[in-house]
Amino acid sequence: MKKTIVSTFFLVTAYVVTAQSNLKMDFEKYDPPSTLVVPKHKITKAKFPFIDIHNHQSNMSPQKLNELVREMDKLNMKVIINLSGQNGEKLKQSVANVKVAAPGRLIVFANIDFKGIGEDGWTKKAVQQLEDDVKNGANGLKIFKSLGFSVKDNAGQRVRVDDTRLDPIWQKCGQLKIPVLIHTADPKSFWDSLNESNERWLELATHEGRRRGPNNPVPFEDLISEQHRMFRKHPKTTFINAHFGWYANDLAKLSSLLDAMPHVFVEFGAVIAELGRQPRAAKQFFTKYQDRILFGKDSWVPDEYATYFRVLETEDEYFPYHKRYHAFWKMYGMGLPDNILKKVYYKNALRIVPNIDKSQFHN
Numbered sequence: 001m002k003k004t005i006v007s008t009f010f011l012v013t014a015y016v017v018t019a020q021s022n023l024k025m026d027f028e029k030y031d032p033p034s035t036l037v038v039p040k041h042k043i044t045k046a047k048f049p050f051i052d053i054h055n056h057q058s059n060m061s062p063q064k065l066n067e068l069v070r071e072m073d074k075l076n077m078k079v080i081i082n083l084s085g086q087n088g089e090k091l092k093q094s095v096a097n098v099k100v101a102a103p104g105r106l107i108v109f110a111n112i113d114f115k116g117i118g119e120d121g122w123t124k125k126a127v128q129q130l131e132d133d134v135k136n137g138a139n140g141l142k143i144f145k146s147l148g149f150s151v152k153d154n155a156g157q158r159v160r161v162d163d164t165r166l167d168p169i170w171q172k173c174g175q176l177k178i179p180v181l182i183h184t185a186d187p188k189s190f191w192d193s194l195n196e197s198n199e200r201w202l203e204l205a206t207h208e209g210r211r212r213g214p215n216n217p218v219p220f221e222d223l224i225s226e227q228h229r230m231f232r233k234h235p236k237t238t239f240i241n242a243h244f245g246w247y248a249n250d251l252a253k254l255s256s257l258l259d260a261m262p263h264v265f266v267e268f269g270a271v272i273a274e275l276g277r278q279p280r281a282a283k284q285f286f287t288k289y290q291d292r293i294l295f296g297k298d299s300w301v302p303d304e305y306a307t308y309f310r311v312l313e314t315e316d317e318y319f320p321y322h323k324r325y326h327a328f329w330k331m332y333g334m335g336l337p338d339n340i341l342k343k344v345y346y347k348n349a350l351r352i353v354p355n356i357d358k359s360q361f362h363n
């Protein structure tokens with residue numbers, strides 16, 4: 001009898017061990033539908049009309065603008081801030097097309113052409129171009145992450161975000177009362193080792209080019225410090241730090257930055273999953289900084305806005321983000337009250353971006 005029990009034990013153990021080795025599964029594949037039954041809200045249209053402060057539209061032809069407006073209406077999106085406005089003739093043409101095909105629905109930000117920085121007269125020329133662009137209908141300036149990463153001067157040196165040759169540009173934006181939306185660096189994890197401890201492992205595994213390192217081009221902390229130094233040097237200019245300044249995963253740190261720099265705003269493009277995994281802390285943050293947060297998304301994929309609305313508006317629990325390589329975790333809604341939602345959706349943007357048609361927004 002005893003012998004049978006022992007041999008059965010060995011048989012069962014052997015079976016479990018074999019079964020386990022057959023059951024190895026890819027991290028990417030393991031994504032079981034949740035069995036949790038809780039209220040679900042699929043919100044395809046924002047509760048209030050909204051402005052997307054972080055959007056990119058490369059095709060600004062009248063025909064494309066017509067299509068765009070139809071998509072925007074479905075989302076209750078009244079105004080797109082197109083950060084890819086470029087400059088000169090291209091910008092002028094885009095503004096003219098908006099007037100004809102989508103009046104009041106798009107606002108265009110200008111971009112700086114960094115080519116030739118370091119040459120005699122470059123700064124003066126860049127400031128003049130910006131002034132012309134604003135005269136031609138630009139209502140803000142967008143700085144891409146290439147500044148800090150890849151922009152080089154005429155001597156082949158990396159141009160730092162706080163390079164003094166750019167100071168007159170930031171000053172001019174203050175004088176013209178236009179905001180500067182700036183994206184600096186990337187998530188800190190892009191600099192970290194690519195192993196099982198890296199939360200962005202999947203993104204880096206599938207997007208090889210996003211990997212960074214201490215010499216590629218400099219450490220994360222260096223870029224962020226350059227940006228903050230530049231902010232502090234220009235307190236009369238309004239800055240919008242894109243992607244929550246890459247501190248959506250450390251709201252205490254972001255709080256201290258916002259407290260120290262009252263002229264800086266933030267938008268949550270591409271980092272809503274960070275907020276959705278800490279709904280209580282995020283709600284406190286939104287309550288405290290309700291006048292400094294703007295709605296931004298970045299990539300134009302209309303279906304994905306539902307995720308943003310759900311995190312902001314609902315108290316739904318344990319729901320997925322739309323891109324597994326940004327977030328493999330589940331999220332929770334913050335359930336923001338109407339007065340805060342309205343500020344985030346449009347009131348704050350109306351305050352700092354000139355020339356938005358206010359008649360499209362109620363109180």
Ligand SMILES: [Zn+2]
Nearest residue numbers: 054056183298
């Ligand atoms: Zn962007």
